[in-house]
Amino acid sequence: xxxxxxxxxxxxxxxxxxxxxxxxxxxxxxxxxxxxHIAFMAIGAYxxxxxxLPGFIKEMPQRLVDQYPGLQNQExxxxxxxxxxxxxxxxIPIFIAVLIGAGLAALxxxxxxxxxxRLREDYLSIVTIxxxxxxxxxxxxEEWLTRGPRGMFNYPLPLEKLxxxxxxxxxxxxxxxxxxxxxxxxxxxxxxxxxxGDQRPQASRxxxxxxxxxxxxxxxxxxxxxxxxLTVTLPSFLQTIVLMILRLAMVVPLAICGVLLVYAVLPRPxxxxxVQALSTHISLLTVxxxxxxxxxxxxxxxxxxxxxxxxxxxxxxxILTIAVIFxxxxxxxxxxxxxxxxxxxxxxxxxKALGKDxxxxxxQSFMLGGAIAGIAGSFYAWQLTFINPDGFIPxxxxxxxxxxxxxxxxxxxxxxxxxxxxxAYNEVxxxxxxxxxxxxDARLGALRVMVIGLMLIVLMMWRPQGIxxxxxxxxxxx
Amino acid sequence: MDDRLQxxxxxxxxxxxxxxxxxxxxxxxxxxxxxxxxxxxxxxxxKIVGLIGPNGAGKTTLFNLLCNFIAxxxxxxxxxxxxxxxxxxxxxxxxGMIRTFQVARVLSRMSVLENMLLAAPQQTGEKLxxxxxxxxxxxxxxxxxxxxxxxxLESVGLAPxxxxxxxxxxxxxxxxxxxxxxxxxxxxxxLLDEPAAGVNPTLIxxxxxxxxxxxxxxxxxxxxxHNMDVIMSLCDRVWVLAEGQNLAVGTPxxxxxxxxxxxxxxxx
Ligand SMILES: Nc1ncnc2c1ncn2[C@@H]1O[C@H](COP(=O)(O)OP(=O)(O)OP(=O)(O)O)[C@@H](O)[C@H]1O
Ligand SMILES: [Mg+2]
Numbered sequence: 001x002x003x004x005x006x007x008x009x010x011x012x013x014x015x016x017x018x019x020x021x022x023x024x025x026x027x028x029x030x031x032x033x034x035x036x037h038i039a040f041m042a043i044g045a046y047x048x049x050x051x052x053l054p055g056f057i058k059e060m061p062q063r064l065v066d067q068y069p070g071l072q073n074q075e076x077x078x079x080x081x082x083x084x085x086x087x088x089x090x091x092i093p094i095f096i097a098v099l100i101g102a103g104l105a106a107l108x109x110x111x112x113x114x115x116x117x118r119l120r121e122d123y124l125s126i127v128t129i130x131x132x133x134x135x136x137x138x139x140x141x142e143e144w145l146t147r148g149p150r151g152m153f154n155y156p157l158p159l160e161k162l163x164x165x166x167x168x169x170x171x172x173x174x175x176x177x178x179x180x181x182x183x184x185x186x187x188x189x190x191x192x193x194x195x196x197g198d199q200r201p202q203a204s205r206x207x208x209x210x211x212x213x214x215x216x217x218x219x220x221x222x223x224x225x226x227x228x229x230l231t232v233t234l235p236s237f238l239q240t241i242v243l244m245i246l247r248l249a250m251v252v253p254l255a256i257c258g259v260l261l262v263y264a265v266l267p268r269p270x271x272x273x274x275v276q277a278l279s280t281h282i283s284l285l286t287v288x289x290x291x292x293x294x295x296x297x298x299x300x301x302x303x304x305x306x307x308x309x310x311x312x313x314x315x316x317x318x319i320l321t322i323a324v325i326f327x328x329x330x331x332x333x334x335x336x337x338x339x340x341x342x343x344x345x346x347x348x349x350x351x352k353a354l355g356k357d358x359x360x361x362x363x364q365s366f367m368l369g370g371a372i373a374g375i376a377g378s379f380y381a382w383q384l385t386f387i388n389p390d391g392f393i394p395x396x397x398x399x400x401x402x403x404x405x406x407x408x409x410x411x412x413x414x415x416x417x418x419x420x421x422x423x424a425y426n427e428v429x430x431x432x433x434x435x436x437x438x439x440x441d442a443r444l445g446a447l448r449v450m451v452i453g454l455m456l457i458v459l460m461m462w463r464p465q466g467i468x469x470x471x472x473x474x475x476x477x478x
Numbered sequence: 479m480d481d482r483l484q485x486x487x488x489x490x491x492x493x494x495x496x497x498x499x500x501x502x503x504x505x506x507x508x509x510x511x512x513x514x515x516x517x518x519x520x521x522x523x524x525k526i527v528g529l530i531g532p533n534g535a536g537k538t539t540l541f542n543l544l545c546n547f548i549a550x551x552x553x554x555x556x557x558x559x560x561x562x563x564x565x566x567x568x569x570x571x572x573x574g575m576i577r578t579f580q581v582a583r584v585l586s587r588m589s590v591l592e593n594m595l596l597a598a599p600q601q602t603g604e605k606l607x608x609x610x611x612x613x614x615x616x617x618x619x620x621x622x623x624x625x626x627x628x629x630x631l632e633s634v635g636l637a638p639x640x641x642x643x644x645x646x647x648x649x650x651x652x653x654x655x656x657x658x659x660x661x662x663x664x665x666x667x668x669l670l671d672e673p674a675a676g677v678n679p680t681l682i683x684x685x686x687x688x689x690x691x692x693x694x695x696x697x698x699x700x701x702x703x704h705n706m707d708v709i710m711s712l713c714d715r716v717w718v719l720a721e722g723q724n725l726a727v728g729t730p731x732x733x734x735x736x737x738x739x740x741x742x743x744x745x746x
Contacts, residue, residue, distance in 0.1 A: 335616060336595070336603035339588075343596050346585035353545070353579075354597045354663055355571035356604075364606055 007304050007311045009427060010297065011383045014318050015376055017419035019396075020403040021322075021329060021412060022372035027401075028409035029333055030365040031345030032117075033125040036132030037400050040105040040370040042139060042392040044377025046146055047101035049387060051092040053155045061085040063144035094158050098378045105374025108135075109367035117362045132394060139389040151388030158382065159313035164305075172316050173241070173302050179323045180298045187291060238306050245299040252291060311383070318379050325372060329412055332368075341365055342410070402452070406459055408466030417467060425452065496559070498523040498667055498698050499575070504543055504553030505722075506536075513539040514550075515722035519700075521667065526689065526699040528713035528730070530706075532742055536722040537702045538580050541669050545570050545577050558666060572599055574666035578673065580702075582652035584659075586645025590636060593644045593655060594627035595620070597662035623662075630658045634688060650677045657688070667698045674705045686712055710734070718742070 019041055026032045050056050061081035065071050072078050092100070108131070116127045139146040146152070164172065301319070304312035332338050340361050343351040348358045381387045399422065407418025429448045439447065463469065499521040506514045514536040521527045531537050542548040544555060546567050555563040562570050571577075576597075585593050601623075602608050603616035631637045634654045639647065647655060653673055660668050673689075674682045682705065689712055693699060703709050709716060709730055716733045718725040720742040726733060733739055 331609055332606065335609040336601045336620070337606050337609055339592060339596050340604055342588055342592075343585050346587055347583050349547070349579075350583050350585060351596070352547070352567045353571055353577050354659070355568045355576075355599050356596075357566075357568050368606075 003300065003304050003307060004309065004311070006300050007309070007315055008383070009423060010301065011311060011315050011318065011379075013419050013423040014315070014322055015379050015383060016399065016403060016422065017416050018318070018322050018325065018379070019373050019376040020400040020407075020415045020419055021325065022369035022376065023400045024369075024404050024407075024409065024412060024415045025329060025333075025341075025372065026366055026369035028404055028411065028415070029338065029345060030341045030362060031121070032362060032366055032369075033121060034128045034366070034369070035125045035397060035401075036112075036128030036130070036135075036394075037369075037373055038392050038394060038397045039128070039132035039135040040108060040373035041377035041380060041396070042132075042135050042389075043105045043108055044098075044101040044374025045381040045387055045392070046139065046152075046377075047104050047374075048094070048097045048378040049152050049155045049381050050145070051097035051100060052094050053152060054091045056091070056152075058085060058088045058090055060088070060144060067142075067144045091156075094156060098375060101378055102371040102374040105377070106367040106371040109370035110363065113363040113366045117359055117366065129394065129397075132392075132397065136389050136392050139392065146389070149388055149390075151386055153386040155381070155385075157310060157314070157385065158317060160310050162308075162313055164308050164313075169305055169308065172305050172313075173238075175320060176298055176302060176305070176316065179319060180294070182323070183294055184291060238302075242299055242303055242306075245295055245302070248295060252295075314379070314382055321375065321379075325375070326412060326416070329372075333412070337361075345410070402456060406456065406466055408469030411466070411468045414466055414468035421467075425455070496523070497521055499544070499555070499557050499700070501540075501544060501553060501555045504540065504555065505551045506539055506543055506548060507551060512722050514543060517553075517719060517722065518724055519544075519717050521698060521700050522715075524693070524696065524698055525714040526693055526701065526712050528709040528716040529700060529702045529719060530704070530709060530716060530733075531719035531725070535719045537719055538671055539722075540719065541577060541671055541702065544669065545575060547577075571663065574664070575669065576660040576663045576665035576667070577669040578653075578656045578660060578671055580671040580675070582649065582656045584644035584647065584652050584655055586643060588644055589641050590631065590644050590647070590655060591624065591627055591640050593659050594631065594662050595623050597659045598623050598626075599663050627662060630661050633691075634658045635684070650681050653677060654681075654685070657685070661692065661697075665697060667700065668692075670699060670701045670703075672702055672704065674703055674708050682708060706734070 019037070022040065023034060023037050026034050026037075050060075061084045065078065065081060071081065112124075112127060112131055116124045140148055142148070143150075162168070301312070301315060305316060333341065340351060340356050343354075343356070344358055344361055351361075352358050380391070384391065403418035403422050404415055405418075406421065407414030407416070426448075429451065433444055433448065437444065437447070459467075497520040499519070501517070501519045504514055504517045504519075505512070517536070517540055519527075519529070519540070529537050529540070539548065543550040543553070546563065546565060550563060553563065554561065557570070557573060557575055560573070562573065562575075565573070585596070588596070601616075602612050602619055608616065628637065628640070631640055634657070636647075636651060636654055636658060639651065644652070644655060653676075657668075657670065657673065670689075673685055677685065686708060689699060689701075699712075701709075701712065713730050715727065716730050717727045718733060718736075718739050725742055726736050726739050728736065
């Protein structure tokens with residue numbers, strides 16, 4: 001596995017994760033059916049690029065007049081446009097442009113929301129899908145605004161010209177390690193808060209199967225670290241750090257495996273002293289695996305940073321962004337504000353009867369989700385380094401839906417997991433399927449989509465609540 | 479009969495017998511059906527008032543009109559000295575008028591505790607911007623609300639279910655939760671729509687006890703109920719509605735012996 005390939009795959013996964021987090025706030029928590037999520041991303045992407053491309057906004061009035069020569073007859077309007085052309089800045093600092101993009105995406109949310117959120121909920125879904133197509137068609141036709149189908153390119157990218165010295169690299173790596181540590185800490189917190197179920201006699205046999213999984217995980221870890229170290233050369237101290245992290249990723253499941261193994265061969269009477277129940281063991285093992293994978297992810301990224309490329313820097317920026325947004329979102333949804341959102345999802349009449357201004361909350365959730373998608377849009381544009389309206393087709397909205405539904409609606413971690421699984425599937429089938437099936441590209445492409453559908457159906461039969469959704473919630477009456 | 483245009487006197491007169499809720503000339507038609515027709519109801523402060531009538535008389539619709547869940551075609555509704563017929567439903571709830579639903583509505587995929595916490599009015603943490611800077615105040619408030627919820631849930635016997643999903647409660651328990659949740663909102667007036675429907679006799683007794691107790695604590699009640707025992711034992715005054723119109727009003731004993739009422743109930 002090549003490091004550059006890893007980085008662009010990681011970028012796509014993370015951008016989709018951020019994009020889907022916005023949808024999860026809107027649908028997973030508030031129950032708003034948004035079938036036009038891509039519109040927010042388009043607004044974010046186009047705004048960021050238009051504002052940062054040198055001279056683009058300054059020439060915008062002139063291009064408008066070129067496209068619609070009739071405007072010259074409207075004297076005051078033409079004058080106004082010329083004035084605008086003089087006062088508009090060449091370009092806007094890139095990070096301010098992102099914020100403006102997010103703000104405009106939120107404004108689109110405000111616009112859609114004020115007109116439809118008071119209506120019955122199905123109207124929202126119809127209007128959003130319509131608006132997303134309108135936005136895309138505007139991007140196709142209003143060339144003065146978006147350059148139409150020719151697309152925009154050669155725009156400035158963040159950290160593009162950065163040539164980090166050791167200190168800067170060290171800082172980037174340190175910040176990643178902090179994020180990694182926080183993730184590990186959260187996972188650990190979650191793990192020890194799991195309820196302890198009953199003890200069951202068949203535990204040891206099941207556990208045996210689990211060691212196998214665990215060992216397989218270690219083997220994968222090993223393989224990754226091996227192939228990664230082959231592809232890059234590192235200064236000695238970084239090499240030590242990276243190898244340490246990768247080894248940790250292997251050692252943790254190994255150690256847990258060992259403990260479990262010792263436990264499993266204990267004679268019966270000793271087993272009575274066990275403190276953990278089976279369910280705890282299972283979560284322990286799962287979390288071990290996830291921890292290992294996350295460590296591998298960060299280990300690979302750290303190596304990519306060391307071997308600095310623009311994309312590695314972009315991924316770093318994106319990881320910090322998503323970490324902050326995720327952290328904030330978790331705070332929001334666990335606050336009383338989030339409780340009101342959930343109550344609206346469950347039954348908005350009740351929320352109303354208890355004095356909550358349902359419309360306002362829906363609007364806030366819708367706008368915030370839109371702004372998050374807008375930020376995802378900026379990264380999307382930077383990652384692609386070329387955008388045109390074809391990048392913003394409704395399909396992307398539905399991919400976000402797949403991610404949210406598969407991960408478990410109303411669960412931010414589930415959304416991240418859903419994005420990871422979605423892209424893992426995408427890549428595995430792209431590269432492995434041709435080796436297995438003798439089909440041409442077009443047929444394989446169709447097959448992959450069909451298999452996604454099939455997998456979703458199976459998932460919905462097996463776990464209708466999504467991977468991390470709560471099973472109990474299914475049996476609840478209204 | 480457009481008496482809505484009359485100015486409301488600027489300074490509220492504090493009359494001891496001034497009713498907490500007054501509704502006059504309230505009407506609502508659904509297409510051809512005149513569900514509520516020029517109805518009137520007064521609920522004095524601190525009392526328990528009953529609202530009865532045959533099925534389809536328009537009782538639930540009247541409740542919906544009082545809380546503006548359905549906008550009335552005409553009529554004037556004054557709550558606590560202020561006209562409320564133009565206020566959105568959530569504002570009315572914030573003024574202190576909390577309703578329950580005929581078919582209990584709980585927030586299924588939220589825990590019993592969360593159902594309770596939601597109901598508390600004017601929470602700091604309900605405003606998004608406060609979650610950034612007021613975290614410690616929110617935490618303190620949550621703790622206080624949790625204690626309050628615990629006390630109320632204990633009083634209605636739902637404390638053992640506190641961490642269960644509300645959707646996992648039985649029908650009767652849902653009714654209890656709905657009332658308990660209403661209490662969390664510190665209401666001045668509670669509108670209960672058939673609190674005893676589908677509830678076993680022992681639990682009905684308990685509910686009556688609770689209502690009396692909460693009433694002693696200063697909450698006024700307006701109760702729709704078909705169970706006459708409940709009406710007899712609880713209410714100070716009973717309003718009778720039939721085909722959307724007021725039929726009679728009086729003490730429970732008076733109502734029970736009223737010929738008109740008997741006729742409406744027995745269908746001539
Ligand atoms: N949303 C609605 N649309 C059309 N008709 C309605 C609507 N709501 C109520 N009605 C009609 O209004 C009339 C009064 O209904 P309402 O629910 O107020 O009766 P009720 O007195 O509460 O009866 P019950 O004792 O059975 O609960 C009924 O004839 C009903 O069919
Ligand atoms: Mg009714």
